[in-house]
Amino acid sequence: MxxxxxxxxxxxxxxxxxxxxxxxxxxxxxxxxxxxxxxxxxxxxxxxxxxxxxxxxxxxxxxxxxxxxxxxxxxxxxxxxxxxxxxxxxxxxxxxxxxxxxxxxxxxxxxxxxxxxxxxxxxxxxxxxxxxxxxxxxxxxxxxxxxxxxxxxxxGNTLDFYPAALQSEIDEVNEQVYHKVNNGVYKAGFATTQEAYLEAFHSLFSQLDAIEERLSQQDYLVGDTLTEADWRLFTTLIRFDAVYVGHFKCNLYRIADKPHLQAYLERLYHMAGVKQTVDMYHIKRHYYFSHTMINPTQVVPQGPALPFL
CATH class of the missing domain: 3.40.30.10 (Glutaredoxin)
Structure with a gap:
């Protein structure tokens, strides 16, 4: 980069x-x-x-x-x-x-x-x-x-993932998820001191715990409405077990270990049109092969098995 x-x-x-x-x-x-x-x-x-x-x-x-x-x-x-x-x-x-x-x-x-x-x-x-x-x-x-x-x-497509009535709540969720999860995995993975890594690590998993709790009570991040907040989180979750757990040392647990997060991830993945945007070869190849400061051998791992894919 x-x-x-x-x-x-x-x-x-x-x-x-x-x-x-x-x-x-x-x-x-x-x-x-x-x-x-x-x-x-x-x-x-x-x-x-x-x-x-x-x-x-x-x-x-x-x-x-x-x-x-x-x-x-x-x-x-x-x-x-x-x-x-x-x-x-x-x-x-x-x-x-x-x-x-x-x-x-x-x-x-x-x-x-x-x-x-x-x-x-x-x-x-x-x-x-x-x-x-x-x-x-x-x-x-x-x-x-x-x-x-x-x-x-x-x-003529009127699907609205940012409805006016929910915008303030969506923005609030986005703010937390962006800093602690979307960018949080990078803060952990690219940290070059133990202190910086631990700060990002604990913030990341504290937020994932909060999301797991939220999803135990509702289907999506903002009540029962599918919004942009869900898709912004999804693109991090789909990479988490295959890349961020190992490559970025985000290894307190996997998404697969959290029943509500995993069910939510699979529900979004199986929505019409979504799975064709996911390319696990490109995902794993890029991170493990390109980040030579983290993985100097450029060996790309074969696993993990992700059955829903």
């Missing part, structure tokens, strides 16, 4: 020395919005947008799920990067993993097409505008909200 500095690529990992061994995630820099009401230069037109994703990345996975559930697969095209992210970052390398728009070799070239002097991390997802030839957004939270609402007039 490198970065661009004034448009030039640098193979440089996160500087945890400056943060007492703690992993600090960079903020997304492209935060434009697609609007159906005409208030933005980005309008919800069929065929106009292209999504760059990694099948391994939980943040990008959110956008693929919303693309499926909101029936946008015929309207928004997709390119998938290779699971192997090494000296040049995310790359394209074969027929299944290629840049269908520009035939780029590396994802950082997409960033410099939008801004030749871009400085920052090169991350997925990216929502690209083919008409204006630029990046709309590289923030998954914003992209799923756009997919949720702004294309309804195009598709």
């Amino acid at each position: 490198g970065l661009l500095v004034d448009g030039q690529w640098h193979d440089k990992w996160y500087d945890t020395k400056a943060s007492d061994g703690k992993f600090v995630r960079s903020e997304s820099q492209f935060r434009n919005a697609i609007k159906a009401d005409g208030s933005s230069r980005f309008t919800p037109d069929s065929g106009r947008y292209h999504l760059y994703v990694s099948l391994a990345c939980p943040w990008a996975h959110r956008t693929l799920i919303f693309r499926q559930l909101k029936q946008l697969t015929d309207h928004i095209s997709v390119s998938v990067v290779s699971p192997d992210m090494l000296a040049h970052g995310w790359k394209f390398d074969d027929k299944q993993c290629q840049d269908d728009l520009f035939q780029s070799g590396f994802l950082h070239q997409i960033y410099t097409k939008a801004d030749p002097h871009y400085s920052g991390r090169v991350t997925v997802p990216i929502l690209w505008d083919k008409q204006l030839n630029t990046i709309v957004s590289n923030e998954s939270a914003d992209i799923i909200r756009m997919f949720n609402r702004e294309f309804n007039g195009l598709t």
